[in-house]
Amino acid sequence: MPMGVCLISVAILQTNPCGEFVSTCQDADGNPITSSLNVWIQSGSYILIALSEIFASITGLEYAFTKAPRNMKSLVMAMFLFTSAISSAIGEAFNRERIGCCDRD
Numbered sequence: 718m719p720m721g722v723c724l725i726s727v728a729i730l731q732t733n734p735c736g737e738f739v740s741t742c743q744d745a746d747g748n749p750i751t752s753s754l755n756v757w758i759q760s761g762s763y764i765l766i767a768l769s770e771i772f773a774s775i776t777g778l779e780y781a782f783t784k785a786p787r788n789m790k791s792l793v794m795a796m797f798l799f800t801s802a803i804s805s806a807i808g809e810a811f812n813r814e815r816i817g818c819c820d821r822d
Contacts, residue, residue: 725758
């Protein structure tokens with residue numbers, strides 16, 4: 718799935734005349750120039766990402782809640798959610814780094 722997201726991103730950048738400077742691309746009159754691709758081609762990737770997140774979270778939360786001893790349920794749930802938060806923070810750090818590499822002022 719990440720490969721599909723990357724391929725779609727590359728296709729969007731290649732079909733725009735300004736390349737990776739999509740958000741600042743304008744013609745001589747100041748009108749924005751956009752890619753000829755429809756924005757809905759990205760929806761499949763986002764739907765699959767959302768479904769996988771739902772399945773992983775529901776399964777993990779249920780397993781943490783049903784397998785934990787009665788007096789430790791909240792601690793086990795907190796640890797599960799904490800690991801999810803840490804993984805999201807790591808993913809965000811990688812995204813910031815990747816996005817930052819393309820900024821050219």
